[in-house]
Amino acid sequence: MASILPVSNKPMGSDQNTYVGKSFVHVKNPYLDAMDEDILYHLDLGTKTHNLPAMFGDVKFVCVGGSPNRMKAFALFMHQELRLPGSGEDIEDICAGTDRYCMYKVGPVLSISHGMGIPSMSIMLHELIKLLHHAQCCDVTIIRMGTSGGIGVAPGSVVITDTAVDSFFKPRFEQVILDNIVTRSTELDKELAEELFNCSREIPNFPTLIGHTMCTYDFYEGQGRLDGALCSFSREKKVDYLKRAYIAGVRNIEMESTVFAAMCRLCGLKAAVVCVTLLDRLECDQINLPHDILVEYQQRPQLLISNFIKQRLGLCDQMS
Numbered sequence: 001m002a003s004i005l006p007v008s009n010k011p012m013g014s015d016q017n018t019y020v021g022k023s024f025v026h027v028k029n030p031y032l033d034a035m036d037e038d039i040l041y042h043l044d045l046g047t048k049t050h051n052l053p054a055m056f057g058d059v060k061f062v063c064v065g066g067s068p069n070r071m072k073a074f075a076l077f078m079h080q081e082l083r084l085p086g087s088g089e090d091i092e093d094i095c096a097g098t099d100r101y102c103m104y105k106v107g108p109v110l111s112i113s114h115g116m117g118i119p120s121m122s123i124m125l126h127e128l129i130k131l132l133h134h135a136q137c138c139d140v141t142i143i144r145m146g147t148s149g150g151i152g153v154a155p156g157s158v159v160i161t162d163t164a165v166d167s168f169f170k171p172r173f174e175q176v177i178l179d180n181i182v183t184r185s186t187e188l189d190k191e192l193a194e195e196l197f198n199c200s201r202e203i204p205n206f207p208t209l210i211g212h213t214m215c216t217y218d219f220y221e222g223q224g225r226l227d228g229a230l231c232s233f234s235r236e237k238k239v240d241y242l243k244r245a246y247i248a249g250v251r252n253i254e255m256e257s258t259v260f261a262a263m264c265r266l267c268g269l270k271a272a273v274v275c276v277t278l279l280d281r282l283e284c285d286q287i288n289l290p291h292d293i294l295v296e297y298q299q300r301p302q303l304l305i306s307n308f309i310k311q312r313l314g315l316c317d318q319m320s
C-alpha cells in the first residue's frame with residue numbers, strides 16, 4: 001500500500017516511516033494506491049509483469065552513478081568483494097529492455113546508472129523509489145558515486161558531501177511543479193557521511209574530505225568554464241565565482257546532487273554523495289588526465305563504498 005502523506009519539505013520522522021524498528025521507503029503520492037498497475041517505464045519493470053518483492057525485497061544498498069559502464073564495473077567489483085559464487089561475468093542488466101538506464105543486482109546491492117543531469121537523475125529516482133516501495137524494501141542506504149570538478153582540492157581527492165548546494169551556494173533544490181516553484185531541502189545524512197569518512201581513513205593513500213557539493217544545470221557555462229561553445233564572462237569573473245564558492249564551503253561541482261538529496265530525504269532514504277575530483281577548477285577547465293589515471297580515479301568512490309558495505313555487513317575482518 002502506498003502511504004498517503006501530505007507533501008512537505010520535512011524529512012520522514014522515525015515515527016512516520018518505521019514499523020517495528022524497520023525503516024521503509026515512502027512514496028508520497030495518494031494516486032498510486034488507486035492504480036491497478038504501476039509501469040516503471042524507463043526501467044522496463046512493472047508491478048504486474050514482475051514480482052518486485054521477490055526480485056528486490058532484500059536490497060539494502062543502492063549505488064547510483066552517471067555512467068552505465070561504471071555501474072556495471074561496480075557490480076562486478078561488489079560480486080568479487082562479497083565473494084559471491086561464480087565469476088559474475090554473466091551478470092545481467094535488469095533494465096536490458098530499455099537503453100535509458102542500466103541496473104545490476106549483486107546480493108543486497110543494487111547498482112544503477114542515472115545518466116547526466118538533474119532531469120535524468122530525477123526520472124530514475126521516481127521509478128527507483130517506487131520500485132523500492134513496491135518491493136517492500138526496508139533500511140535502505142543509497143549512495144551516489146560520481147566524478148566532479150574540485151575547487152581548491154588536489155585532483156583525485158574524494159569529496160563526501162555534507163550538503164548539496166545550488167549555483168547560488170544555497171542548500172536547496174527548486175522543482176517546477178505545474179507553474180509553481182517548490183523549494184526542497186538538500187541536506188544529506190550527516191551520520192552516514194561521517195561513517196563513510198571514517199571508512200576512508202582505513203584506506204592507505206586515500207585523500208578524502210567532507211564539504212559542500214555544488215550542483216549545476218550544465219557542465220560548461222553552468223560551471224563557469226571558459227571552454228564551452230558559448231562563453232560570455234571573463235576569466236576574472238570565473239575565478240571570482242569559484243573563489244566565492246570555495247569561501248561558501250563548496251569543494252566540488254557536479255550535476256545531480258541537489259535533486260538526489262532532496263528526493264531521498266523526502267522519501268525517507270538515508271543518502272550520501274561520494275565524488276572523486278578530476279581537476280582543480282581554480283587551475284583549469286579541461287579534463288586532460290591520461291586514461292589509466294581517469295579509470296583509477298573513478299575507482300576510488302567504488303573502493304570506499306565497497307569497504308563501507310562490507311563493514312556494514314560485518315564482512316571486513318573475514319575478508320581483509
Ligand SMILES: O=P(O)(O)O[C@H]1O[C@H](CO)[C@@H](O)[C@H]1O
Nearest residue numbers: 065066116117146147254255
Ligand atoms: O560521473 P557522473 O556520475 O556522471 O557525474 C558527473 O559527470 C557528469 C559530467 O561529466 C555529470 O553527470 C556530473 O554530475
Ligand SMILES: O=c1cc[nH]c(=O)[nH]1
Nearest residue numbers: 147148149253254255
Ligand atoms: O568538472 C567536472 C568534472 C566532472 N563532472 C562535472 O560535473 N564537472
